[in-house]
Amino acid sequence: MFKKFSDTVTLANGVKMPCIGYGTWQTPDGDVARKCVFEAIKAGYRHIDTAAAYGNEESVGAGIKDSGITRDELFITTKHWISNRGYEKTISACEDSLKKLGIDYLDLYLIHWPCVSKISDNWEEINADTWRGFEKLYKDGKIRAIGVSNFLPNHLESLKAKSTVKPMVNQIEFHPGYIQAELADYCQKEGIVLQAWSPLGCGAVLGDAFLAEMAAKYNKSVAQLCIKFALQSGFVPLPKFTNAERMAANMDVFDFEISTEDMEKIANMPQKGYSGFYPEEAPADAF
Numbered sequence: 160m161f162k163k164f165s166d167t168v169t170l171a172n173g174v175k176m177p178c179i180g181y182g183t184w185q186t187p188d189g190d191v192a193r194k195c196v197f198e199a200i201k202a203g204y205r206h207i208d209t210a211a212a213y214g215n216e217e218s219v220g221a222g223i224k225d226s227g228i229t230r231d232e233l234f235i236t237t238k239h240w241i242s243n244r245g246y247e248k249t250i251s252a253c254e255d256s257l258k259k260l261g262i263d264y265l266d267l268y269l270i271h272w273p274c275v276s277k278i279s280d281n282w283e284e285i286n287a288d289t290w291r292g293f294e295k296l297y298k299d300g301k302i303r304a305i306g307v308s309n310f311l312p313n314h315l316e317s318l319k320a321k322s323t324v325k326p327m328v329n330q331i332e333f334h335p336g337y338i339q340a341e342l343a344d345y346c347q348k349e350g351i352v353l354q355a356w357s358p359l360g361c362g363a364v365l366g367d368a369f370l371a372e373m374a375a376k377y378n379k380s381v382a383q384l385c386i387k388f389a390l391q392s393g394f395v396p397l398p399k400f401t402n403a404e405r406m407a408a409n410m411d412v413f414d415f416e417i418s419t420e421d422m423e424k425i426a427n428m429p430q431k432g433y434s435g436f437y438p439e440e441a442p443a444d445a446f
């Protein structure tokens with residue numbers, strides 16, 4: 160188990176990823192994203208997560224540059240959007256993201272959403288073709304690690320049958336109130352490292368009375384409890400916050416351990432804070 164904020168998780172190819180990342184989904188582009196990323200790095204975050212679809216890569220890149228931290232001290236992830244599926248488009252989408260971020264390699268590049276049967280009968284080929292682009296970028300040294308986001312076991316199985324490099328990461332929604340246990344179990348068995356998006360349930364679980372009681376028991380805030388719950392469940396959480404005071408507080412999760420009994424209680428709480436984004440029933444393409 161992680162002992163300190165600077166601890167890392169080792170991916171299947173040996174690349175080390177800091178155990179907590181700074182999420183930027185819904186962080187407004189422009190001064191807000193730039194300042195948040197700068198402040199996060201200043202506070203000690205070294206793992207930054209963005210996506211082409213967040214529309215803030217340039218501002219995230221500016222914040223990184225403002226920080227003055229050398230590139231090799233940072234772990235930077237971005238994600239490939241659905242409009243760029245296919246081999247050629249994937250290569251140019253990655254180049255575009257690198258340009259916007261102002262860097263010349265990525266630590267991690269993810270397929271943001273799978274193509275699914277509801278979108279195309281040819282979904283398996285489409286995902287495999289996109290993944291071929293990922294493999295090429297990886298082999299060319301443009302990306303240190305490659306993975307996916309929001310992939311279910313059937314999408315991962317399909318990709319496995321049609322590719323040579325296995326995804327090293329799957330970034331999925333995970334928080335108290337929505338834990339996707341079967342999917343997490345599958346990934347862990349396959350050696351795919353899990354990242355948690357919305358580890359605080361997009362803020363929706365922070366006012367939950369049961370979690371408040373549980374957090375108080377450990378003398379922690381509900382946000383800190385959620386972050387620790389993700390870590391102890393084997394996930395790399397990517398909490399998002401724009402409030403500067405929360406930067407330090409959300410790092411302070413290494414002086415307590417949630418008991419096995421309480422982990423189970425949290426895992427079994429009723430569904431809460433679920434985003435409604437489910438790749439098969441509500442594919443990203445439908446939005």
Ligand code: A2P
Nearest residue numbers: 357358359360361362382398399400401402405
């Ligand atoms: P804000 O962005 O105003 O700082 P998630 O990471 O699950 O997407 O949740 C993000 C939401 O949780 C944001 O609204 C963020 O607010 C809020 N948040 C993050 N950290 C804390 C905290 N320590 N206390 C209260 N709210 C928090």
